[in-house]
Amino acid sequence: MPDFNPLQEQESIVSVTDRVVPVAIGAGVTAVHFLGDKAAFVGVEEKVTLVDPAGATSPVEVAFGGILCSTSDGKRIVMGCDDGKVVVLDREGAVSTFATDAKRRWIDSVALHPDGAVAWSAGKTAFVQAPKGEVKSFEVPSTVGGLAFAPKGLRLAIAHYNGVTLWFPNMAGNAEVLEWAGSHLGVTFSPDNKFLVTAMHEPALHGWRLVDGKHMRMTGYPARVRSISWSAGGKGLATSGADTVIIWPFASKDGPMGKEPAMLAPLKAKVTMVACHPKQDILAAGYSDGTILMVRITDGAEILIRANKGQPVSALAWNAKGTLLAFADQDGDAGLLEL
Amino acid sequence: MSEATANKIPVTVLTGYLGAGKTTLLNRILSENHGKKYAVIVNEFGEIGIDNDLIIGADEEVFEMNNGCVCCTVRGDLVRILDGLMKRKGKFDAIIVETTGLADPAPVAQTFFVDEDVQAHARLDAVVTVADAKWLSDRLKDAPEAKNQIAFADVIVLNKVDLVSKPELAEVEARIRAINPYAKLHKTERAQVKLSDVLERGAFDLDRILEIEPEFLSADDGHEHHHDHDHGQHHHDHDHGHGHGLKHYHDEDMQSLSLRTDKALDASSFMPWLQDLMAKEGGKILRSKGILSFSGDDDRYVFQGVHMMLEGDHQRPWKDGEKRESRLVFIGRDLPEQLIRDGFEKVIPS
DSSP: OOOOOTTOGGGGSEEOGGGOEEEEOSSOEEEEEEETTEEEEEESEEEEEEEOTTOOEEEEEEEEEEEEEEEEOSSEEEEEETTSEEEEEETTSOEEEEEEOTTOOOOOEEEEOTTSOEEEEETTEEEEEOTTSOEEEEEOSSOOOEEEEOSSSSOEEEEEEEEEEEEOTTSOSOOEEEEEEEEEEEEEEOTTSSEEEEEESSSOEEEEETTTTEEEEEOOOSSOOOOEEEOGGGSEEEEOSSSSEEEEEOSSTTTTTTOOOEEEOOOSSOEEEEEEOSSSSEEEEEETTSOEEEEETTTOOEEEEEOSOSSOEEEEEEOTTSOEEEEEETTOEEEEEEO | OOHHHHTSEEEEEEEEOTTSSHHHHHHHHHHSSOOOOEEEEESSTTTSOOOOSEEEEOOOOEEEOSSSOTTOEEEHHHHHHHHHHHTTTTSOSEEEEEOOTTOOHHHHHHHHHHOHHHHHHEEEEEEEEEEETTTHHHHHHHOHHHHHHHHHOSEEEEEOGGGSOHHHHHHHHHHHHHHOSSSEEEEOSTTOOOHHHHSSOOTTOGGGOOOOOOOOSOGGGSOOOOOOTTSSOOOOOGGGOTTSSOOOOOOSSEEEEEEEESSOBOHHHHHHHHHHHHHHHTTTEEEEEEEEEBTTOOEEEEEEEETTEEEEEEEEEOOTTOOOOEEEEEEEESOOHHHHHHHHHHHSOO
């Protein structure tokens, strides 16, 4: 007879942990992207590991040293490396060097435009190269903290100390500067192009309504926000940085101004990664204790994907159709879930 | 050292005025056969010959924190670089941050206290200042940065002593001591110092704040400083300490101050005083340290601070026979000495 234990907490939550295909990457993972139906786990250095839905792995050498940042549009992955190279990995697994910094500085951030333009930064300089275009550069007053392309037109947001510079690489004249004191380390446009949001060095987000530059302060986090993800249709911005998933409402024309965020999926651990489902009001959240939950945004219902074991979750992504979820932790303990 | 501390990557900050011999010392550290791998963060990237696999160029960007405290500055570039480095754990054993000759060490040190992610993975080991025996006296007169670097140091490598006469050396040493009587001082030629004297110092480790005594004897004199705290008659006030053949200088800008009492302090009145002092005068106080004996507490309480940033903890139980006394030291610019002394007097229970 097993012991009678009516208080076993694990049983109160629906679990799909047994449906996860485990994957061992064997080294730290900083991000995961989907190239078609293959998950591409970006290692801390040297390798990207491609994994098919059945869990078969094929590592690809992409760099000699550290891979500092990466982004993807589903067709290719662009990576910034610590030897000054911007490297591209395509769907066929082919690796090419897109650009090399003349001084071999760290490539701190990268961004991809839907039309194929690539942006990267080294030190205080942001670079853009459109397909068939030449490399253009723009220097901001301090080191670039993050880059993001606007959803429409060739416009690049460059986050830095004390604000964000909005640069039209194809237009002469001065760039627009959105000022806010402090160090801005990440930046994102809302999918409807109405808002710009930065993740700051202090535990806070800052936002601007682009039409009039109106400020939005999103504060109250216990830790720095390192992962942000727009929910389907851009209705909300889900973020890490607290012991619940924080979702700021962006559906109205005022964005989150004067509104409270939704707080979902509280645990006794910090949220380290968030990834919203591309089509439905669902998100995946990874925690510092290794837990991964799938959360319905409308009512907060939770499904357990990975139990609280292992290292903090460091990578989380859905494929474009929303049928596959890939995750990994800091030690490279990874998995795939087909829905 | 606690286990949590031991697992963190030690970071040595290497500072010093231009031409003092920082690069010489750095290359010595890197070339010595110690079996350790270092990540080196430098400023003049690619312009000086440093032979190491992992060299990162920094920009010395000093950022103010948005917390209403003007002296609370951090090195923004360092936050970013450490972030990138920390993901590659296992690839190196320690980090050395070399600053330019004009840099203020405070933002570098404060980066390790303010930034939670940096704090989770790295620990500041010590600020090592390389000084030029021939030119330091002049620099202390005309370069405030040089003075800052001496005041801030845990370890001072007084280099190029072969280029000065004995009286000149005594003079420069006395000038250093007028600013910072607490740092370990090593006199060297061509930066020939034992690596154990500059690395793994644990100068910011609360567990290693064992004693707070002026360091008038430099370590290369051969006789180590053995303080036996087990006997109760240890009177070594720094005011009396210049009996080792050093002239006493008074520096116009930088001062140090030590306080002591053998009366057990009341934590409920002492701590608010200390916090208030740091909040109001922290801009002037570069470094502070203390070992405290609180009434009703059998543990030694230790604290240390950089400007307004204070951290403190219970260290260990007082040993049998160990003299229970409280000692505090402050090093600062235009230190409000009387204000600190008066404030301290008021919180000593009568």
